[in-house]
Every structure is written in C-alpha cells, then in structure tokens.
Amino acid sequence: MTEYSLAFIGFGNVGRAFARLLMRKEGVLQAQFNATCKVTGIATAHHGTAIDPSGISLPRALSLLESGQSLAALSVQPAPAEILDFIAQCPADILFENSPVNHNTGQPAVDYLKAALTKGMHAVTANKGPVAYAFNELSSLASSQGRRFMFESTVMDGAPIFSLFRDSLPATHLLGFQGILNSCTNLIIGLMEDGKTLPEAVSYAQSIGITETDPSADVDGWDAAIKVCVLATVLMGVPIKPNQVNRTGIRAITSAMIAEARQAGERWKLVCTAKGRIAGGVEAQVAPQRIPAGSPLYSINGTSSFVQFELDVLPALGIVEGNPGPETTAFGLLADMINIIRGR
Numbered sequence: 001m002t003e004y005s006l007a008f009i010g011f012g013n014v015g016r017a018f019a020r021l022l023m024r025k026e027g028v029l030q031a032q033f034n035a036t037c038k039v040t041g042i043a044t045a046h047h048g049t050a051i052d053p054s055g056i057s058l059p060r061a062l063s064l065l066e067s068g069q070s071l072a073a074l075s076v077q078p079a080p081a082e083i084l085d086f087i088a089q090c091p092a093d094i095l096f097e098n099s100p101v102n103h104n105t106g107q108p109a110v111d112y113l114k115a116a117l118t119k120g121m122h123a124v125t126a127n128k129g130p131v132a133y134a135f136n137e138l139s140s141l142a143s144s145q146g147r148r149f150m151f152e153s154t155v156m157d158g159a160p161i162f163s164l165f166r167d168s169l170p171a172t173h174l175l176g177f178q179g180i181l182n183s184c185t186n187l188i189i190g191l192m193e194d195g196k197t198l199p200e201a202v203s204y205a206q207s208i209g210i211t212e213t214d215p216s217a218d219v220d221g222w223d224a225a226i227k228v229c230v231l232a233t234v235l236m237g238v239p240i241k242p243n244q245v246n247r248t249g250i251r252a253i254t255s256a257m258i259a260e261a262r263q264a265g266e267r268w269k270l271v272c273t274a275k276g277r278i279a280g281g282v283e284a285q286v287a288p289q290r291i292p293a294g295s296p297l298y299s300i301n302g303t304s305s306f307v308q309f310e311l312d313v314l315p316a317l318g319i320v321e322g323n324p325g326p327e328t329t330a331f332g333l334l335a336d337m338i339n340i341i342r343g344r
Helices: 013-024 026-033 058-066 083-089 109-119 128-144 161-168 183-193 198-207 222-235 255-263 326-341
Strands: 002-009 035-043 049-051 094-097 122-125 174-180 266-276 282-292 305-311 317-321
Touching: 002 013, 002 083, 002 326, 013 026, 013 035, 013 058, 013 326, 026 035, 026 326, 035 058, 035 083, 049 083, 083 109, 094 109, 094 326, 109 122, 109 128, 122 128, 122 326, 128 222, 161 222, 174 222, 183 198, 183 255, 183 266, 222 266, 222 282, 255 266
Parallel strands: 002 035, 002 094, 094 122
Antiparallel strands: 035 049, 174 266, 174 305, 266 282, 305 317
C-alpha cells in the first residue's frame, strides 16, 4: 500500500467536494489502486491555512469552515501567510490548485503550479488560466521533473475530454470543435426564455453558485473564450490566448430576440467554435447564435454543456455533460490523481 500526501490551494465549493469524495472513495482507492491518501496542507485566501505532516482531519476541516472558523486551528506549525511559502513548507506528493481563475494572465496560479513542480510535486488544477497561458511551460517543467501536470476539470468539469484524447483516440487529428462550454450562460438564456430579465437570471445563477466570482466573466464570454483556448492549445496544438478569440457575450440578447427565435422554432445559445486553418493556426469564436431544432446544441438545457469534435477519422464525436456541480468537478480532480497513481 502506497501513501500519497496531498496539499490543497483553495478549499471552496470544489475543494470541499473533493475532500468529501476522497473520504467516500477511500476503500476504492485502497482496493483498486493500492493507495491511501492523507491531506498534509490546506491554504485558503479567507479561511486560514493549516499544515500537518501527519495528516489533517478532513471531517474537522469541513466542520470548521461550515461553522465559519479558521483552518489555522488544525496547523501544527506557524501557518505561512503567502501561498508560495505554503508550497515550500508543506510536505506533499500532489498539489491540487483550485484558486479563482484570472482570465487575463492566469496568475498567480501559474506561479503556484511552477513552484509545486519545481519542488517535485505532481500538480493538478481545475483552474483554466494556467492551461490557457502556460500549458507548454508547465508541461515541459513537469516532464523535466519526472512529474505530471493534470487539468481534466478545466473544461466541462468531470467529463473525460483530455483523457479521452490522451488514451482512447490514438493517431487522430482534431480539425475543429463547436459546443456550449459555459453552463452559466446556458442557464441564464433558458431563464430568459421563461420570462426573467438578464439581471434576474444572473442573480439566480449567483444564488446557486454557478457563476464565476465576477459574473461578467460568464455574461461577456470570457469564461467560454478561455475554455476555447484550453481546448485549442492542448488538443489542437495551437496556443491561443483569450484576446485572440472573436468574443461576443450575451448582453445584447433581448426578450424580443428570444421570442422571435422561438416563433421560428429556434433558440439562442452562446456557441464556442474553433477551426484549424489550412496554413496553420486556429480561427476561434464565442458568440450568441440562433440554433435550429435539428442541431444537437438545441436540446442542451439548464447548466448542461456539450462539445462536438471534428476529427480526421470521426467527423462528429459529441460529449454531453448533464447539469454538473462541484461534485463533478471534484471527480475530474480525483480522476487526475488516479491517473498519476497509475502512471498514466
């Protein structure tokens, strides 16, 4: 039985869901993968930091946060104020980085992951920013250290997009893709179809915790654009940044436009597309489109997501993720950890 020490940066909805999933899957990890896990450090921006090389009690950590208390009570040493110091001081085999995304630079998460890899940790993130802005750098650093940089949860939560291409689609060439990658705006447009105004729909999305920290990142298409960049960079081998995506959000969609589309048997969706150019590069776009009933995008409702890939050998390979939440994102983190354990 091999024991793995884990460190968390960020312990919000996803981090806590991952903690609960680790506890629930403890027996499976032991039986199927000959592995046990202990959490040796948790660093948060607003709820304190704890380091304990012998292992932090996850039930107690969850209880402290739910009662509004600081995690510092669980630390056996003075807790560092800076995240980079936390990484330097916390003994861990795998770092899970789940800080809020920075759509403009990917920082400071890029530096956190670099520090972890340089120290000899594997690095797993649900943060899209580092993949969009530093995928090649982080992957090369991980390779030089004999470690892995994993990021399954960055697009469509726990849906196995990157592992699908890595493990099950050998010798294929991705020509392009289209889809609905921002589940928040999909829900918002659906609520507007039901008669809510845009501000009312955004407020509801915030109340159930599915918006970005700043909801304008969803409404103005930044979250969708950065996901397009992640897919193009990793799966098409063409690094592009969010400001290279032709981006239009959903602010201009009105109730009259929604009614007109419905009359024609169509629906508005925020559609993400990318297409490889013959001369190299990628044409990428995020924009509202009227979708006819015959399209697979038409029936994607609520917080569900969808992507359809066009490959040289498979002209239309689609993946649907139905109504995800923090638990599905947490599963992506768990899958990455298990693939690290398995050496894949």
